[in-house]
Amino acid sequence: MTVAWEHLLALGWPLLAALAIGFVVLRSVATMARRDRHHPGHRFRARLLAAIAAPAALTLPLFFLLVAVQATPLRPEWAKPMRHALAVAGLLALTWLAVRLIGAIEQRILRQHPVDIADNLAARRVQTQTRVLSRVAQGGAVLVGVSIALMTFPAIRQLGMTLLASAGIIGLVAGIAARPVFGNLIAGLQIALAQPIRLDDVVIVEGEWGRVEEITSTYVVVRVWDERRLVVPLQWFIENPFQNWTRTTAQLLGTAFLWLDYRAPMAAIREELTRICESDERWDGRVCVAQVTDADQHTLQVRLLVSSCNSGALFDLRCAVRERMIEFLQQNHPECLPRWRLERGGAVDHPPPGDIPGGHAPEYTASPGAEDVTPEDRIAHAGGARD
Numbered sequence: 001m002t003v004a005w006e007h008l009l010a011l012g013w014p015l016l017a018a019l020a021i022g023f024v025v026l027r028s029v030a031t032m033a034r035r036d037r038h039h040p041g042h043r044f045r046a047r048l049l050a051a052i053a054a055p056a057a058l059t060l061p062l063f064f065l066l067v068a069v070q071a072t073p074l075r076p077e078w079a080k081p082m083r084h085a086l087a088v089a090g091l092l093a094l095t096w097l098a099v100r101l102i103g104a105i106e107q108r109i110l111r112q113h114p115v116d117i118a119d120n121l122a123a124r125r126v127q128t129q130t131r132v133l134s135r136v137a138q139g140g141a142v143l144v145g146v147s148i149a150l151m152t153f154p155a156i157r158q159l160g161m162t163l164l165a166s167a168g169i170i171g172l173v174a175g176i177a178a179r180p181v182f183g184n185l186i187a188g189l190q191i192a193l194a195q196p197i198r199l200d201d202v203v204i205v206e207g208e209w210g211r212v213e214e215i216t217s218t219y220v221v222v223r224v225w226d227e228r229r230l231v232v233p234l235q236w237f238i239e240n241p242f243q244n245w246t247r248t249t250a251q252l253l254g255t256a257f258l259w260l261d262y263r264a265p266m267a268a269i270r271e272e273l274t275r276i277c278e279s280d281e282r283w284d285g286r287v288c289v290a291q292v293t294d295a296d297q298h299t300l301q302v303r304l305l306v307s308s309c310n311s312g313a314l315f316d317l318r319c320a321v322r323e324r325m326i327e328f329l330q331q332n333h334p335e336c337l338p339r340w341r342l343e344r345g346g347a348v349d350h351p352p353p354g355d356i357p358g359g360h361a362p363e364y365t366a367s368p369g370a371e372d373v374t375p376e377d378r379i380a381h382a383g384g385a386r387d
Contacts, residue, residue, distance in 0.1 A: 051104035055097035062090040095145025106134040124198040132192035135217040187234040202311045204243035250310040256322040259299040264336035282313040
């Protein structure tokens with residue numbers, strides 16, 4: 001009975017001490033976090049302590065238990081599995097601590113660079129790099145921690161050595177199978193460094209207009225204008241062309257087309273377009289132009305070119321310009337709106353050549369290249385035709 005109590009005491013005091021240490025660490029860290037939360041200069045430390053409180057309260061007691069078990073007079077067949085279990089648990093707890101620490105640093109950087117401001121180009125660049133690199137770092141920490149923990153098992157370590165010895169065909173098959181995973185991982189690093197896309201970028205992907213809502217370690221979520229979500233693998237953005245409307249700046253040019261009659265007063269249209277742009281706060285003051293860009297047998301094509309600070313404001317500005325210009329033409333120049341003309345009464349009488357405004361009608365028509373024909377050639381040609 002004495003031996004049993006000795007073993008029980010040898011097992012009990014390290015466990016109680018570890019629980020006490022864990023409780024003290026948790027309470028101390030929580031108290032420091034609450035105290036720093038109300039201090040403007042210590043808010044980051046408060047968030048950092050709040051993030052690592054739980055894993056720290058677990059990691060420190062586990063390593064204390066490991067040291068205590070090694071110092072206790074336990075039988076080798078009991079002490080060895082206990083030390084192994086505590087070492088594995090300590091490694092996993094340390095991995096959890098590293099993941100929480102990386103997440104806390106990521107949140108700190110994201111708060112310092114908000115994207116809900118007018119000029120958020122630099123903030124979106126920083127947020128994109130931070131999110132992608134944080135995911136990669138957290139994934140690497142988990143991979144390293146779990147790998148080290150698994151390698152402490154002799155059977156798994158021997159299995160790994162066996163696989164390495166025969167890694168020819170198996171390595172090839174595994175590489176082919178893991179190609180999408182490693183491809184997306186490398187694509188994520190490329191996107192974080194080269195930044196072809198960033199968070200809140202306006203992009204055209206597969207014919208869909210949307211904003212980059214989220215960038216993970218394997219895919220990108222694009223929020224389409226009608227609230228749908230387009231999930232695209234990271235590797236797609238490296239291997240396929242796409243449009244990025246906010247690559248260097250959010251400012252954009254947009255057009256509104258009108259099809260008008262040939263009697264459209266372009267001077268009045270330009271004055272009205274200037275007045276519309278100057279009265280609309282969505283116009284950024286850069287471009288306000290009205291041009292005739294095409295003409296067919298019925299109408300003129302008039303392009304109204306305007307600029308705005310971002311794509312959303314530009315779309316609304318284009319709609320407003322189009323609606324207000326049509327209203328202006330209806331009220332002041334209804335004759336310039338497009339219409340079909342029908343002529344009744346058969347043949348149409350043409351005025352004599354002398355009555356044509358701006359000059360005389362030509363005596364004949366000729367195809368290009370006939371400019372070198374002399375009057376004598378025409379008389380000879382006409383006489384031959386009569387004969």
